[in-house]
Amino acid sequence: xxxxxxxxxxxxxxxxxxxxxxxxxxxxxxxxxxxxxxxxxxxxxxxxxxxxxxxxxxxxxxxxxxxxxxxxxxxxxxxxxxxxxxxxxxxxxxxxxxxxxxxxxxxxxxxxxxxxxxxxxxxxxxxxxxxxxxxxxxxxxxxxxxxxxxxxxxxxxxxxxxxxxxxxxxxxxxxxxxxxxxxxxxxxxxxxxxxxxxxxxxxxxxxxxxxxxxxxxxxxxxxxxxxxxxxxxxxxxxxxxxxxxxxxxxxxxxxxxxxxxxxxxxxxxxxxxxxxxxxxxxxxxxxxxxxxxxxxxxxxxxxxxxxxxxx
Amino acid sequence: xxxxxxxxxxxxxxxxxxxxxxxxxxxxxxxxxxxxxxxxxxxxxxxxxxxxxxxxxxxxxxxxxxxxxxxxxxxxxxxxxxxxxxxxxxxxxxxxxxxxxxxxxxxxxxxxxxxxxxxxxxxxxxxxxxxxxxxxxxxxxxxxxxxxxxxxxxxxxxxxxxxxxxxxxxxxxxxxxxxxxxxxxxxxxxxxxxxxxxxxxxxxxxxxxxxxxxxxxxxxxxxxxxxxxxxxxxxxxxxxxxxxxxxxxxxxxxxxxxxxxxxxxxxxxxxxxxxxxxxxxxxxxxxxxxxxxxxxxxxxxxxx
Numbered sequence: 001x002x003x004x005x006x007x008x009x010x011x012x013x014x015x016x017x018x019x020x021x022x023x024x025x026x027x028x029x030x031x032x033x034x035x036x037x038x039x040x041x042x043x044x045x046x047x048x049x050x051x052x053x054x055x056x057x058x059x060x061x062x063x064x065x066x067x068x069x070x071x072x073x074x075x076x077x078x079x080x081x082x083x084x085x086x087x088x089x090x091x092x093x094x095x096x097x098x099x100x101x102x103x104x105x106x107x108x109x110x111x112x113x114x115x116x117x118x119x120x121x122x123x124x125x126x127x128x129x130x131x132x133x134x135x136x137x138x139x140x141x142x143x144x145x146x147x148x149x150x151x152x153x154x155x156x157x158x159x160x161x162x163x164x165x166x167x168x169x170x171x172x173x174x175x176x177x178x179x180x181x182x183x184x185x186x187x188x189x190x191x192x193x194x195x196x197x198x199x200x201x202x203x204x205x206x207x208x209x210x211x212x213x214x215x216x217x218x219x220x221x222x223x224x225x226x227x228x229x230x231x232x233x234x235x236x237x238x239x240x241x242x243x244x245x246x247x248x249x250x251x252x253x254x255x256x257x258x259x260x261x262x263x264x265x266x267x268x269x270x271x272x273x274x275x276x277x278x279x280x281x282x283x284x285x286x287x288x289x290x291x292x293x294x295x296x297x298x299x300x301x302x303x304x305x306x307x308x309x310x311x
Numbered sequence: 312x313x314x315x316x317x318x319x320x321x322x323x324x325x326x327x328x329x330x331x332x333x334x335x336x337x338x339x340x341x342x343x344x345x346x347x348x349x350x351x352x353x354x355x356x357x358x359x360x361x362x363x364x365x366x367x368x369x370x371x372x373x374x375x376x377x378x379x380x381x382x383x384x385x386x387x388x389x390x391x392x393x394x395x396x397x398x399x400x401x402x403x404x405x406x407x408x409x410x411x412x413x414x415x416x417x418x419x420x421x422x423x424x425x426x427x428x429x430x431x432x433x434x435x436x437x438x439x440x441x442x443x444x445x446x447x448x449x450x451x452x453x454x455x456x457x458x459x460x461x462x463x464x465x466x467x468x469x470x471x472x473x474x475x476x477x478x479x480x481x482x483x484x485x486x487x488x489x490x491x492x493x494x495x496x497x498x499x500x501x502x503x504x505x506x507x508x509x510x511x512x513x514x515x516x517x518x519x520x521x522x523x524x525x526x527x528x529x530x531x532x533x534x535x536x537x538x539x540x541x542x543x544x545x546x547x548x549x550x551x552x553x554x555x556x557x558x559x560x561x562x563x564x565x566x567x568x569x570x571x572x573x574x575x576x577x578x579x580x581x582x583x584x585x586x587x588x589x590x591x592x593x594x595x596x597x598x599x600x601x602x603x604x605x606x607x608x609x610x611x612x613x614x615x
Contacts, residue, residue, distance in 0.1 A: 027577040031599070035419070035575070049579070057594045061614070064572040064580035066378050066403070073572060078579045078594060221377060276573040277345055277377050279419065 005293055006301050010245045010267055011190035013127050013165040015044035022249050022272035023047040023103035029093045037280040045099035050131050053111050055081035060213035065202045070221030071273050072200050074214035077105055082115045086122040094124035105131040113157040120162050128162050130155055133171030133196035145171040148183035159188030170194040177231050178238045185242050193247035195228045221273040225251030229264050236265025236306055255288020265306040313410040320470030321399045323408045330391030332420050336384045338450035339566050339603040342420030343379035343574040346406045381571050383446025396445035396472055422574055423602045426450055426564055431457040433537030438519050438552050439465045440544020446566055447543055461501035466519030469509040477513055484529035489515045520551040527559055535559055553606035563606035569597040584610030
C-alpha cells in the first residue's frame with residue numbers, strides 16, 4: 001500500500017494522513033521529539049497550543065485531575081503570546097516535515113483578528129484554528145462559541161486577514177451544535193473541528209473544595225468519545241451540504257476510535273489526551289488505519305468518510 | 312517485570328527492569344509509571360461468603376488508570392533495574408502496589424533536569440519530608456562518590472519506609488536518646504537522624520525542618536559556608552527549608568512535585584512560579600523545566 005492511501009485534502013489543506021494532534025496536548029511541537037516510538041513526521045498535522053495576543057500565565061494549580069476514563073484540565077491558555085510564537089518558536093518548528101496549524105484565542109473579536117493578522121504576516125503556518133470553545137478562560141473562548149452571532153463575528157473577522165484554510169473549533173457545551181456550525185460556515189470557516197472539552201468539576205470530599213485550582217475544567221479522554229462521535233455525526237449533516245470537512249476529536253486512543261469518527265463524517269481526526277498515557281498511540285493508529293483499508297479493500301481513506309449506515 | 316515490596320505502613324518500593332533508564336538516570340530525575348492492567352476476569356461464586364473469601368486474597372479490581380504517575384528515581388542497579396518508593400494514597404498508587412512479578416508496566420523516563428552537582432559542597436545536607444526521601448538516595452550516593460560528607464535529616468508521620476537501626480553515637484545537636492538511623496545512609500557514612508510527628512523510640516519528635524534548624528544552629532558561620540542543602544518533600548516543608556537556607560545564606564536546591572498531566576512538557580499542567588532574571592515571576596513546568604530548582608528562585612508565597 002502506498003502513502004497515498006492515507007493522504008487527505010481538507011478544503012485545500014493537504015495532509016499526508018488524517019491524523020492530527022490536538023491543540024493543548026502537544027505544546028508547540030517540540031516536546032515529543034525525543035520520545036521513542038514517536039515521530040512528528042508520522043503526523044498529518046500538528047495543532048499548536050492556543051495562542052493569544054499577549055503572553056498568558058494561565059490558571060492556578062492544580063490544573064489537572066484524572067477522572068474515570070478521562071482527565072479534567074484547567075490550564076487557562078498558558079502561552080507565550082503570538083510574537084514569541086512567530087519570532088522564537090516558529091523558526092525552530094517550521095522545519096518539521098508535517099503541517100502546522102496555529103490555534104488562536106482572544107478576549108475580543110479585535111484580539112482574534114490581530115493575532116491572525118500577525119500569524120498571516122509570518123511564514124510557516126499552514127492553517128489557522130479559531131478557538132471559540134476554550135472552557136477555561138473567563139473572557140472570550142467559549143463565550144464566542146455558544147452564541148451563533150458571536151461565533152460568526154470572530155470567524156468573519158479572522159477571515160478578513162487570513163487567506164489559507166480556516167478552521168473553527170466548536171464546543172460541545174451547547175444545545176444544538178449544528179446551529180453554531182452553520183454560523184461559522186456562513187462567516188467563512190473552511191473546516192470545522194470538534195469537539196473541545198466538556199465542562200466538568202471534581203470535588204475533594206474531605207476538604208469540600210473543587211480539586212482544580214480554577215474550580216471548573218474541561219473534560220477529555222475516552223470518557224467523552226461517544227458524545228463526540230454523536231456530535232460529529234450531527235454536524236456532518238449540515239457541513240456536508242456546504243462541502244465543509246470536519247476534524248473529529250474526543251477520546252481517540254486507537255485506530256478503531258479514529259475510524260468511528262471518520263465513518264460518522266470526519267475527514268480527519270485529532271489525537272490528544274491519549275498521547276499523555278501512550279506516546280506510541282500515533283504509530284499504532286497509523287498501522288491500524290492501513291490494516292483497516294487493506295481489510296476492507298479501500299483505496300484511499302477519504303472514501304470511508306461519512307459512510308456510516310444507520311440502523 | 313515488577314517486584315513490589317511493602318515497607319512500613321502504606322509505603323511500597325517497586326523495582327522494574329529498565330536498562331536504558333538505569334544507565335542514564337541522574338539524581339533528581341523521575342519516571343512516568345503507568346499500570347496498564349485491565350479488569351480481572353469475572354469469576355463465579357456459589358455464595359457471598361465465597362466471594363468475600365476470594366476478595367481477601369484478590370481485592371476487587373479497580374478500573375485501570377489513564378495517566379502515568381511521576382515518581383523520582385530512588386536507585387538504579389547494575390542489573391538494569393530501577394527502584395521507586397511511594398505511599399499508596401490514591402487509586403493509581405494503590406494499583407501499582409498490587410503489581411506482581413511479571414506485571415508489565417508502561418515506564419517513560421528519565422524525565423526532567425537533575426540536581427546541579429557541578430560544585431559538590433564539603434557537606435551536603437539532605438532534608439526529606441515523607442516519601443520525599445525516595446529520590447534523595449541516588450543523590451546521596453552520587454554526592455558520596457564525589458567526596459561530599461552527608462547529613463541526612465528525614466521527617467515522616469510515624470512510619471519510616473526504610474530499614475532503621477539504633478546508632479551508638481550521640482549527635483551534638485540533639486538529645487542523647489535520638490539515636491535511630493536509616494541503614495542505607497548510615498552505610499555511606501552519613502550522619503542520619505529521623506523525626507516523626509508521632510513520638511517513636513529513637514526518633515526526634517517533630518519535623519524534618521525542626522531537625523534542620525537544630526543542626527544549622529549548631530554550626531558556626533565558617534562551618535555553614537561549606538554546607539549546601541538539598542531538599543524534597545511537601546510544599547510547606549520545602550518553603551520552610553528555603554527560608555532557613557536564605558536566613559543562613561546557604562545554597563539550596565529543591566526537588567518539587569506537582570500534579571502532572573503528561574510529564575513531557577506538553578500540557579502545561581504542572582507549573583510553579585519561578586523568578587526570572589528581570590525579577591518577575593513566571594510559571595514554569597515542574598516536569599521539564601524542573602523538577603529541581605534553586606530554592607531562592609521559587610515564588611514560595613505566590614502559590615494561590
